[in-house]
Amino acid sequence: MDIEIKWNLCRSDIIYDERNLFVWRENLNSELSVVCGCQEKPYIPDFIEIHRNGIVGDILLSGNLQLFTEDENNCLVDKLFFQLLEDNYSLTRMDLKYSHNFTESARSFLIIGNISVREYNEKLKIGLFCDSDSEENECISETDDFLDSWYSRFSSYTDVYLRCGSVSIPVHKKELSKCSPVFASMFENITEDTIDIDYIDAPTLQAMLTYVYTGKIDNFTDALASDLLFAAHNYQLGQLKEVCSNHLKRNLNINNVIGIISIGDLIDPGLKDYGLKFLSSKCKISEMELTKDWKILEKNRQEFALEILTTIEDLRKKDLQEMRKKLSLI
Secondary structure, three states, rough: OOOEEEEEHHHHEEEEEEOOOOOEEEEOOOOEEEEEEEOOOOOOOOOOEEEEEOOOOEEEEEEEEEEEOOOOOEEEEEEEEEEEEEEOOOEEEOOOOOOOOOOOOEEEEEEEEEEEEEEOHHHHHOOOOOOOOOHHHHHHHHHHHHHHHHHHOOOOOOOOEEEEOEEEEEEEEEHHHHOHHHHHHHHHHHOOOOOOOOOOHHHHHHHHHHHHOOOOOOOOOHHHHHHHHHHHHHHOOHHHHHHHHHOOOOOOOOOOHHHHHHHHHOOOOHHHHHHHHHHHHHOOOHHHHHOOOHHHHHOOOOHHHHHHHHHHHHHHHHHHHHHHHHHHOO
8 A cells, every 4th residue: 555645734733642742643544544743842743643543464665755845945854764663553753853953843744745554464574573582692693793893894984874773883974875866865864973773673773784885795695685675675776675575586595585576575576476377387376375374474565466376377378378379399
């Protein structure tokens, strides 16, 4: 589901809610609504929330929201986001960081942008979090090693820090801007010395920056490729996205193909098509039905599971027709 937004925030529409905050509310449709509110100063919005009304299950919310003064000439906030809203939560909240100091409230504001809503399955969670104490300690150790190496190789003349959780990495605005229009826009609109990166985890950020600076990816597992694919898509790093997609294609098998098709359905149509063709030509349906990913998909996304089966059937019919055509020409 993709939703375009053009929302006027007029003073006359503001309300004082049950949390003792001044907020504006807007229903996007029967399933989603947005709330924009003021925590620090009345009538100056400093956070935005996306609320679920009828959608169940884990969902991915992504998109871009811009906050303007009423004349649309002054862009105050340019917020790119990629958020997981888990099933037991009703909303996700994002702080609005202004591109320059803005202390006086306008008569009205305007929010323009888009929100994309996608279902989220268990496969996509692999590699995003450390599930046990031992894995957490391992992640911390690897982060320390990464930072030691990074500082010794790339810390000279850096001009901004990217902060992800407790990890801050010094980088060069010029280098990242050359590779990513998203970073270029971010650095134009944000003047702080430290920028929070709040929708990917630290190991993924480290791997992404290592690729930007060196063209290499260390310990390139399928899980890391999946996480990096999302990051590359989000930051419009086309070459890295292709590298991750090709890695997943090369390592397709009966046990991971459903998860990879699901990732492709969210952000990479070419990867999705490749996975479907792999299923059609190299896998038995009876074997696919026994995999963990298929059982999760069949339980949580019946419509998408049916789409996969229908596509496999269509592809196999097409292959049979082509084979008959070739035989008729002999």
